[in-house]
Amino acid sequence: MTLALVAPAPAEAAPKPSRKELTAQQRKLANQAEQLSEQYNGLRERLKQAQRAAQVSKASAQRQKAALDQAQTKLAQVAADAYKNDTVDPTVNFASSGDPQAVLDQSATLNYFANQNSSRVTQLLQTMQAAERARKSAEARASQVRQLTAEASKKRKELQAKLKKVERQLGKSTSTGKTGPAPNVSSGGASAKAMGAVRAALSQLGVPYSWGGGTASGPSYGTAQGANIKGFDCSGLTLYAYAQVGISLGHYTGSQYSAGTHVSQSQLKPGDLVFFYSDLHHMGMYIGNGKMVHAPQTGDVVKIAPIAGRPFAGGVRLA
Numbered sequence: 001m002t003l004a005l006v007a008p009a010p011a012e013a014a015p016k017p018s019r020k021e022l023t024a025q026q027r028k029l030a031n032q033a034e035q036l037s038e039q040y041n042g043l044r045e046r047l048k049q050a051q052r053a054a055q056v057s058k059a060s061a062q063r064q065k066a067a068l069d070q071a072q073t074k075l076a077q078v079a080a081d082a083y084k085n086d087t088v089d090p091t092v093n094f095a096s097s098g099d100p101q102a103v104l105d106q107s108a109t110l111n112y113f114a115n116q117n118s119s120r121v122t123q124l125l126q127t128m129q130a131a132e133r134a135r136k137s138a139e140a141r142a143s144q145v146r147q148l149t150a151e152a153s154k155k156r157k158e159l160q161a162k163l164k165k166v167e168r169q170l171g172k173s174t175s176t177g178k179t180g181p182a183p184n185v186s187s188g189g190a191s192a193k194a195m196g197a198v199r200a201a202l203s204q205l206g207v208p209y210s211w212g213g214g215t216a217s218g219p220s221y222g223t224a225q226g227a228n229i230k231g232f233d234c235s236g237l238t239l240y241a242y243a244q245v246g247i248s249l250g251h252y253t254g255s256q257y258s259a260g261t262h263v264s265q266s267q268l269k270p271g272d273l274v275f276f277y278s279d280l281h282h283m284g285m286y287i288g289n290g291k292m293v294h295a296p297q298t299g300d301v302v303k304i305a306p307i308a309g310r311p312f313a314g315g316v317r318l319a
Contacts, residue, residue: 033298035281036158037211037233040223041252044212047148054141061134180205183304185270185287193245193319194271201241201285201293207231207302209295214251216243232295234283237302238273241285247318253280260318265307272317276310286315 182202187195207219211226214236221230232240235256239249249256256273257280263272272286284294287304295302 031281031297033211034234035277035279038235038253038279038281041212041233041235042254043148043151045250045252045255050141050144050148054138054144057134057138057141061131061138063134065131065135183287188269188288190269190271191319193247194269194317196245197238197241197247197319198270198285198287198293200244201237201302202287202304204232204237204240204302205293205304207295209233209298209300209302210236211298212236212251214240214295216240216248226298232302234295237293237295238283238285242318245319249318253283256283257314257316260316263315263317265312265315268315269317271319272315274307274315275313276307277313278311280313282310 182199182205185195185198185202190198204219208229208231209226210219210222210229210231211233212222213220213226213229214222214232216239218240219231220236221227222233222236226233235249235251235253238256239251242249249259253275257275260273263269268274268286270286270288274284274286274292276282282294284292284305284307286292286307290306290308291304292307293302293304296305
């Protein structure tokens, strides 16, 4: 008997997502990308703070060590004089020891120092304790810096992986880079500094979005996805705009949210910073009539947009 081989039916191709589904996916990925961007910005700010604190603590430890060395030199002379006079003085051990803390830790020595009324001994103990506190503080800060650096490295790798996925999903940018001329903005009671910041932000219309991009001097190359793009991210744009009127801001939505006076949506005036989402991962600058200027997302440019359509988290007035 002959068996007939029946070819399997071709598998049905998965239906292609509709334009509506692709648009929804694009918005979701772009939103996720900006969340990661601001998380990284926040980590960079924390790292800078920890590094500055470590430097201060190290300098303090060095000053205290110098004071301790000077005190030991003076005490060594006192101990030598006591030795010439056949006087037993535990400070001989302290002055000659390579590890003065080990000598201090000996109960007999501690008891000796505790029973002295000499201002010389009191001052020495205070100096030693201050040096130890400063040293431990410096070590703790250095440990924190190392931990933050490791976190930043890990976060950066996560960001790069996420962005590759975003690039694959988004395909070509839909932005043309053309935003039209900057509009005339009425002050609406805003201060001169606030209006100066508005003009500075509007002067950057059409500049590309760049992860981590933007300094007080203007557009800059960012990090990860933005490493080859000179531009701004959302907090970089507002940082730049307010730097032009002498107000310094951190490159992070979280720090900018805490930088001024909080106002409600109904109280907004041009120049106020506007924040969105519960984690504040997006922001812009209000320009009146329900609109803001902002750096929206990867693949886009600085533009004007309505503040409606995103969950409003708060407004901040800086000037």
